[in-house]
Amino acid sequence: MNAWILIVVVLALSSLLYYVAKRRSLTIARSVGGIHRLHSAPRYYGIVAALLFAVPALVVLGLWISIDEGIIFRLVLAEYFPELDRESQVDIDWLTSQILIFAQTGRLGNVENAELLQLAAARYQHLTSLSQTLRNASVLALGSIAGFVFVLAISEKLRARPIAEGIIRGLMVFSSLIAIFTTVGIVLSVLFEAINFFQIVPVADFLFGLEWSPQIAIREDQVGSSGLFGSIPLFVGTILIAGVAMAVAVPVGLLSAIYLAEYASARIRSFAKPTLEILAGVPTVVYGFFAALVVAPYFADIGARIGLNIAHESALAAGVVMGIMIIPFVSSLTDDVMTAVPQSIREASLACGATHSETVKRVVFPAALPGIIGALLLAVSRAIGETMIVLMAAGLAARLTANPLESVTTVTVQIVTLLVGDQEFDNPKTLAAFALGLTLFVATLLLNVTALYIVRKYSEQYE
Amino acid sequence: MPQTPVSFWDTPKFKRGLAKRRAAEWRFKLYGLIAMLIGLASVALLFVSITLNGVGAFWQTQIKLDIFFDPAEFSEENLQAANYGKLVKNTLYSHFPEVTKRKEKRQLSRIVSVGADIMVQKMVMAEPSLIGTTKSIWLPVDDVFDMLHKIDFGRDSSKGGSGLVSENQLKWFDSLVANGLIDSRFNRTYFTAGDSREPELAGLLGALMGSFYTILVTLLISFPVGAAAACYLEEFAPRNRFTDFIEININNLAAVPSVVFGLLGLAVFINFFGLPRSVPLVGGLVLSLMTLPTIIIAGRAALHAVPPSIREGALALGASKTQTVIQEVVPLAMPGMLTGTIIGIARALGETAPLLMIGMVAFIVDIPSGPLDPSTALPVQIFLWVDSPERAFVEKTSGAILILLAFLITMNIVAVWLRQKFERRW
Amino acid sequence: MKTGLGVSDTLQEADNKEHIRTRIDKTLLADNQANVQNSAAQIRMTAKDVNVHYADNHAIKDVSLSIYANEVLSIIGPSGCGKSTFLRCLNRINDIIDDCKIRGEIKLDGKDIYSADMDVVELRARVGMVFQKPNPFPKSVYDNVAYGPRLHSMVSNREETDEVVYSCLRQVGLLAEVEKRIHKSGTELSGGQQQRLCIARALAVKPDVILMDEPCSALDPIATAKIEDLIDELRTQYSIVIVTHSMQQAARVSQRTAYFNLGDLVEMGDTGQIFTNPQHQLTEDYITGRFG
Structure with a gap:
């Protein structure tokens, strides 16, 4: 049986x-x-x-x-x-x-x-x-x-x-406790293997090392036989791509939210808002495809035409597509916090003779700012934790550069590539993925907690 | 306050400033409009590029061959062993009697897919009475010729296709087209086969079944657990530090990157509990942990929306707290809970990264028959095909994305419908 | 006042109203009447045949009235009679409501405010407004008052801004109370202080007319008294239109009173005459407390 x-x-x-x-x-x-x-x-x-x-x-x-x-x-x-x-x-x-x-x-x-x-x-x-x-x-x-x-x-x-x-x-x-078990499970599993990793590779080398090449040579006497686990290039790559993403998502998301909330007619709003929110429901693997097969070749093409050398797996392409993914996230959260600003304050500003845009810029936006900052922190957290787009459209080589036209790699890409295929839990190469996972978890946790705290505190302000 | 003879509002200074402010107003509105249009253009570009790339996947260029099943080629006792490749090739050669050199013949035979002989084999095995007769069969052409026929890819070197198709092959293929033997037909293989290295033989059924079992496990775990947790936290739990902690925990889990859940699955389910790798069961377990926060948050919101008067009414009639919640409150909150569940499940269906880490990324040809068979999933299949070098896989990938999006859109429409149909304003 | 005690209570209420009326008669009215005579000469705003529709609701019907310089005009009437709607037409703040349609003619110093060459920014600067609920911006007290002058570039440096801010705060009697926390948030003040801050904010733009939409309805009696005194002082420089649900307040602060009912301007005249000798049955019923 x-x-x-x-x-x-x-x-x-x-x-x-x-x-x-x-x-x-x-x-x-x-x-x-x-x-x-x-x-x-x-x-x-x-x-x-x-x-x-x-x-x-x-x-x-x-x-x-x-x-x-x-x-x-x-x-x-x-x-x-x-x-x-x-x-x-x-x-x-x-x-x-x-x-x-x-x-x-x-x-x-x-x-x-x-x-x-x-x-x-x-x-x-x-x-x-x-x-x-x-x-x-x-x-x-x-x-x-x-x-x-x-x-x-x-x-x-x-x-x-x-x-x-x-x-x-x-x-x-018991069902409610599963959420706690999950958190404990994440912390323990990641922490455990990370500690094993740090027994092989010192924490300082991991956190401050400038070179990342986890592939360990088979023969002991080869160069780089021990592997290099300096994660600074990964952090820089992650921040670079997330930075490009935010550079796209913040202006587009904020301004379109303002336009939809303050200027657009009811008909445009009822069409444009759900359409933009479709972007939030598209699986990340689809964005990865879009970045790797549509946007990256296009950028490389444009680069070649104007004499710029844009790598085929440039941080730019991955970042721009990630930015598109985050647009609805920024715009809907912005919309929420801006509509929470009471109408009476808008009227007060208009009654002083302010134009609509002056009211938005000088009163509504500053009043909503804490909430918007919270929303942006959540967006950053999402950008640095995003995996599929960078896995498919960004590179694998850890390069320490701030040039978005070059190819960089990120923490999430390395976690996945280190773990897909054979795993050996006595090998620093496999364990390194867990150390990276720990870093990622802590970073996103800090961002989320701060963001949720700010948003919650802000939402109490007008109650 | 000094009484100015000319009102400030009539001074040229104010009028000039006003003109500037009007211009700034107009610019600001324009920026907003441009931003919104950029957003909408991204949606359009995404969908148009995928649709244009993907619709081709549902058609396959095929060649019509009138194969004579020569009885001399078959032995009664072992139908499987007959040389089906030879049958196909000879029929093809018969259209080009001028091709005699061995090297040229080999080039010619490459027009037909390498999977053709197995298709013919299956056909004969299913219907042995074919032997001795001649039948017209549509067989897939090789992916290179599929691309050549569909999008003219590889015809000349300027399109980056040099080396894929030789001069001779081009000539032969064009004459086959001219003779009406080549046609684009509905690609059944795409929906009935598992993965393959050959684009023209690759299908989605394996991935679809893998996704089905994964999502089934996810649903079976996350819905009851999520609903029970939402009930407890919203209806029963005392307000104290511990329940606050659970709540903060759930909110944070909702924002933990999915790749971290992959690490959890790998370390706990596979490494610690020793569950097998690459199976939908583990995928479903990981995805249900990921989906739980969404379902719990939506479920609590739905329960919260049920007015207290319902609870008070039932309690006043002597029902116990548990009875009240289960028999009166939960049914009213059910549409909201289901909506949240569908949205959570839709997200799980598109999730890729955690599945990669628990090994559901292997090249698997067989179609899984249960949640404990190694398999892949639809989004993972997309990821795998993107990496394949063949041009034809771009089309297959886009087709798979279209199917995935169709599922997601359907689920979201159902969720919206459910919400509108059962939404009550108290 | 307690409710639900039945007949005796209603009687007592009517009695109170009667009492108020006699008090109005004796003290305030004589004083106010004199003022009306002096200032009636200069007309600041006129409304002619104004009609307002919200979707399919006809909120204001053919209202015509004038607002004189240096007077306080109060608009009274039962809730939903359109008094706030009418007020909000005078500085076109109703424009921001999508399905609000306005017909008729409203003139400010002879210029139609709904005509194409009237800039709404200028209009709103010249016709200031104070709202029902105190609504200071979530900025410092100083920035609240400086908001308008800065917008319109009425001030060009710190000294000028200081001068405007301090003089406006002094005018509303707030300076002494908030001088120490002038750079703290305006939302931290008490309700009455917030409302006076809002008045100071409106004054800072140097308007010709100030509209007040039930400015004291959210305030306690002491704060209300302070605001009423302030309104009386402000009359020397501005025209003030005040919507109020309190007849006592209308009697205390205004020289003329308009009574609205269901979108109609039922009766308008000197405050004393409206309260002592209403010409219209509806007005009489309202003032004596039979409904409203």
Whole structure:
């Protein structure tokens, strides 16, 4: 029985139990003189029984599935390959994949210790089926015990509704905690590997080093055998591209928001606002395509025509397209904070003889400024965390330059390129991605917290 | 205050200043208009360039070959082993009796896609009675000739296509076109095949199914969890530091870059829990963690919009707090919650970076049949194809983008419809 | 005043109104009447057959009236009678409302304010306005007052700005109270101080006419008294049109009173005459508190 069937069985049994418990409560009710004698409505007895069956069963199943394969492999490897170096993740990965392939297809790769591998595979299959049997048995047993004990315990005095509500509320609390688990998970996973990385590469070298070349030569005696992990070029590249993006998004987003909010007729607004917001719903991979195949060649072409050498993967192209992506973000947040400025202040300014633009520039805009700054910080945070556009349209080579016509690379690009493909968690190359991820997380967190604080404080001002 | 004989408003100084201010007003309005037009032009440019590039993907240049299934080529017991390539090639050669040299023949045969023999094979396997008969079959041409036919790419060196097509091939292909044997037909492969290195054989079904399973997992996890969390935080949670902390947490998670969620998925689900790489299950788990904040925030807003009088009414009738929320409040808030969920799911559908990091970026030909089969996803497929050097993949990529956008637009229209249909003003 | 106590309460209310009327009779009116005679000569603004439509609502119907120099004209009437709408036509601040249509003729010193060669900026500079709710800009007290003069380049250096700002603040009696925090935000002042700041802001542009839209409705009695005194002082230099829902206030500060009902100008005349001897039944009913 595989896991999916087991889930279906669990759900079927728990709905069965719902009816059993409900019927039983009705029978009991009849024997004591009517439904009104029951503490709770009959369906609550059913709900509790069903929940008592399904919740523990599914929790156990989830835990089992997530850890059993790892344990089985550890057992198998310890038994047949005791000499295997625990530290060497590559070897372990390779062996496990070979065992898996053999167990599933019966085909052997080009290996030296074929016999041992076959034995291990057989052992693996045996343990897997054993684990499945045990799993199914324990899942069903646990659910049944909880469910049936409850059914037997049903009496007219049993307070089923509070129990049911308690369970439901417990599930709700658990759901809300997932947000915290996620944050903790992010912090721990990133921090853990980053600490491992910093044991190999000193923090100062990482933060202040001027050269980034994480590719480690295969032979020890080659130049750069240890890799260079100075992340300044990545930071500069990230800031450069985000800077270009903001240079596009801020004027266009702010001015179009002002135009739409203050000048445009209702008809233009009802067309232009949703149209601009379409840009916010376009997936970033589409912008990446647009940048790499439409904008970058076009810029390179124009550059060639006017005698400028614009790289095909220039920071300019990636930045401009990223700016287009951020336009609706800036404009809709600006629109929000500007409309929050009370109409009475606009009228006061107009009544002093100010023109419309003077009112916007001298009164509305300054009044909305804190909110706009908050919005722009969020936009910056989005720009430095954006991955796909830069991955597809910016370069890979870490170059320390402030010239947007050249190709640069960013933190996010490096995280992805370091992790796509084989990962070795004992290799600084893989771990470096987590150190970069930590930097990125901290930077965006600071920006977000500041921005949310400013926006919240500002929005209280006119309440 | 001194009483000026001539009012300030009649002085030339004021009149001059006024003219300047009027000009500034006009300029400011113009800047705003230009900014808005730039924004709108970007939308237009984005959609027009992708549509122009992409519509071609739904058509494929094909060649009509009247293949004679010579019984001598087939052995009864092993239909699979017959030389189908030879059948195709010989039919093609028959149109050009003047081509005799081996090298030229090889050049000629390149006009037909390398996948043609497998297509013919499948056709015969499905219908063995074809043997001994002659049938007209439309087979795809190689992507180079597809591009040549569709956009004249590669005909002369000025268009950057030198070396792709030889003089002879050009001559033969033009004569095939002249004879009406070449035509642009609906590209079924595009919707029924998995990925391929050959653009004319590449399809989206694998990616679509991968996306389907990923989004299914995302939906199954994030909607119930998000709705429950929204209910708890909005209806039950006491106002204290801890719930404030959860709230700040959720707001921040909504703004964490997606690539960081990829790191989380890699370190926790794959490395720590040992779940397999490249599978939609893990992709769905990561995307549901990413989508949760959106759903929770939207769900809370929807619950908040239900007026307190509904709750008070139910409580006054003796319902418990939980009963009130589940039976009275949640159904009223459901359209709003669903709208938020659809918008969150639409965003997840277009998300790429975290999927790259959990390995859903491999070259996978097979079509996944469940959430535990290695697969890719629609946006990842787009990313993979952009990197391919063949010119024909530009068209395939744009086509895939069109399909992705069509899904997103549909989802958003549904969300807007839902909101308008069930929106109530209290 | 407490409500909901039934007949006796209503009676008491009517009694109060009666009381007010007698008080008005005896003290204020004689004084005001004298002033009207002196200043009636010079007409500052005239409205002729003014009609205002909001979408399909006919808010002002054929209103014609004149505003004299150095007088306070009060406009009274039940809520929704169009008194604020009419006021807002006098400096075209209604222009910013999309579906507001105005017909008729309004002249400022003989010039039609809705004609093409009247610049709305100049108009609004010459016809200042004070709003119902104090609405200082979220800027310093100083910058609030200096806003208008700076806009119109009425001042060209710091000394001139200082002079205007300090004299306007002094005029509204605010200088002593805010001198120490003149560079702090204007929104931190008390309600009454904010409203006087708004008046100072309007004065700084040196307008000919000042429109006041229920300037005291958001203020406590002490602040109200201060503003009323101020209005009386300002009359020596400006024409003032004040919309008010308080008949006592109209009686206290104005020389002439216009009574609006459902968009019609029902009656207009010397304040004393309106309050003591209304010609129209509607006016009488309103003043005696039968409705409104």
